[in-house]
Amino acid sequence: MFTRILTSALFAGAAAGLITALLQLWFVQPVLLHAELYEGGDLVHFGTGSTVTAHPDLPGFDAVRDGLSIVFTMLIYSGYALMLVAAMALAQTRGAVISARTGLIWGVAGFVIVHFAPGFSLAPEVPGVAAADVTARQVWWFATVIAAAVALWLIAFGKGWIAWAAAVGLLLAPHVWGAPEPDVFAGPVPTEIGALFAARAFGVGLAAWVLLGLLAGHFWSRETGESV
Amino acid sequence: MTTTTLSQSEARSILGAAVFAALIGLGIIVLTGHVQADTLHDAAHDVRHATGFPCH
Structure with a gap:
């Protein structure tokens, strides 16, 4: 297999x-x-x-x-x-x-x-854009990808409103929380x-x-x- | 393999193989896209930007 x-x-x-x-x-x-x-x-x-x-x-x-x-x-x-x-x-x-x-x-x-x-x-x-600390961005990136993966699996294979509501919550949460942003714009x-x-x-x-x-x-x- | 219902042991062996394959895949993504070691970063620089990974 x-x-x-x-x-x-x-x-x-x-x-x-x-x-x-x-x-x-x-x-x-x-x-x-x-x-x-x-x-x-x-x-x-x-x-x-x-x-x-x-x-x-x-x-x-x-x-x-x-x-x-x-x-x-x-x-x-x-x-x-x-x-x-x-x-x-x-x-x-x-x-x-x-x-x-x-x-x-x-x-x-x-x-x-x-x-x-x-x-x-x-x-x-x-290249050249201002950005927050790379580790913070990577942590947020992985958390968002995992949340989105679970969310789409729930949308595709979940049964019932609870699964779909959880999926919507997982898709929205990282963006409501917010991604790491730079303190100043320097790009x-x-x-x-x-x-x-x-x-x-x-x-x-x-x-x-x-x-x-x-x-x-x-x-x-x-x-x-x-x-x- | 056919589309008929799988036995428990078949399903378990598929699960094991899938988890193992996915972990190898994850390792490749971490190595190529996220590890910040200079050599790796420089070699993968353009691709990291183009693929939307956080880079430097």
Whole structure:
């Protein structure tokens, strides 16, 4: 059983991770590199009185830096895939039908759990933004992801109003409590870049997870011999 | 495996395998996305930002 989970997860994670890495390199990386010009002080857009071009020359493909990004993206989505397929296997024992088609919904749920729920209060950070202590943010991030995971499981498999009410409470609680925030704003990066970065990070994240869910559902249904 | 009802022992073995797999997955996420060791942080920097993890 473990080998089958591992096989499905690694196939799905590696494939989804590779495609995600390419999407990130194409759509997110240029925004990040642009922000780093402000983070490092090469560009300044406040208080100079001069106009700064919104289209500076950006570094191109960097084999080491971007190669590492590809490897790490594949690793991250393989890690997520192991948890996703494990959850699929458990749900299957409770009567859930796992296929590429239903995998799409699992993927959207995964996006909500690990990207959208924490990102709702702790927006994807462009380099150079002011932020609270990293440990405090990581604790809040994990707490929010766990709460969202339990909440979506309750929505999907819970029975009755009490389960659904608990799910709503778990989804709201981290944001009512509030994410760790910086004491002062010190980010040198223009808001246009920060907003585009967050939007792109969410968009690529959604594509990644839909793909991951689809592939995980596909490989898992093949492993367990169910038709798609 | 078919869609028929599982026996207790089958369900328990699936649970064990699923928990083990999920823990390995969690370990990978912590290592790649959250550990602040300099080498790991620098190597994974762009991906951590793009994936929405809290970074530095």
